[in-house]
Amino acid sequence: MLVSPSLLSADFSQLENECKRIERCGADWLHLDVIDGVFAPNITFGVPVVKALRDKTKLVFDLHLMIREPLRYIEAFAGAGADFITFHLESESDPQATIEKIHACGLKAGVALKPKTPLEAALPYLDMADMILVMTVEPGFSGQSFMADMMPKLKALSELCAGKGKYIQVDGGIGKDNIALVAENGANVAVSGNSVFCAENPQEVIRHFHRY
Numbered sequence: 001m002l003v004s005p006s007l008l009s010a011d012f013s014q015l016e017n018e019c020k021r022i023e024r025c026g027a028d029w030l031h032l033d034v035i036d037g038v039f040a041p042n043i044t045f046g047v048p049v050v051k052a053l054r055d056k057t058k059l060v061f062d063l064h065l066m067i068r069e070p071l072r073y074i075e076a077f078a079g080a081g082a083d084f085i086t087f088h089l090e091s092e093s094d095p096q097a098t099i100e101k102i103h104a105c106g107l108k109a110g111v112a113l114k115p116k117t118p119l120e121a122a123l124p125y126l127d128m129a130d131m132i133l134v135m136t137v138e139p140g141f142s143g144q145s146f147m148a149d150m151m152p153k154l155k156a157l158s159e160l161c162a163g164k165g166k167y168i169q170v171d172g173g174i175g176k177d178n179i180a181l182v183a184e185n186g187a188n189v190a191v192s193g194n195s196v197f198c199a200e201n202p203q204e205v206i207r208h209f210h211r212y
Contacts, residue, residue: 003028007019060083061082095125133191170191
């Protein structure tokens with residue numbers, strides 16, 4: 001299991017130090033939640049913060065765009081240093097055009113599904129996308145409770161993508177108590193905010209995740 005700690009749970013007054021700390025603890029990627037206050041009820045950070053942090057860590061930058069019009073901002077986030085850009089199928093941008101734009105910028109493309117969005121919405125884009133993200137909370141805030149009822153969706157997705165080399169990511173309420181469950185249902189990338197950044201021993205938590 002790859003581990004992508006969510007910067008949303010970091011100390012925002014110490015972002016450079018937080019990035020370096022989580023890298024030292026063994027994280028594989030860094031999950032950056034970009035929220036515009038329109039698509040989801042929170043406002044986080046944008047291109048300037050991503051760009052400012054890019055040279056502070058060697059971690060893969062795993063951007064999760066929870067914004068209304070992701071297609072408009074692909075080039076800007078690519079220029080800021082993103083490695084993956086994941087956008088929501090529920091956004092107002094055309095999914096195929098957005099994936100193509102991400103790839104044209106030399107990045108990996110991911111598509112995300114809110115809890116209430118059926119897996120069928122992603123089927124036309126499974127071959128195009130490099131990663132599919134199953135949300136196990138509603139987008140917006142860290143610290144929400146894990147939705148175990150998303151496991152059938154995750155399992156069905158993993159079966160459809162078997163042998164295709166796709167990243168199957170889960171995001172929302174992931175911790176030591178449910179990492180085995182999401183792994184059993186096919187996830188190979190875990191996003192975790194509070195369970196990692198707020199842990200007394202983040203390194204131990206990451207090592208635990210890596211066992212799956």
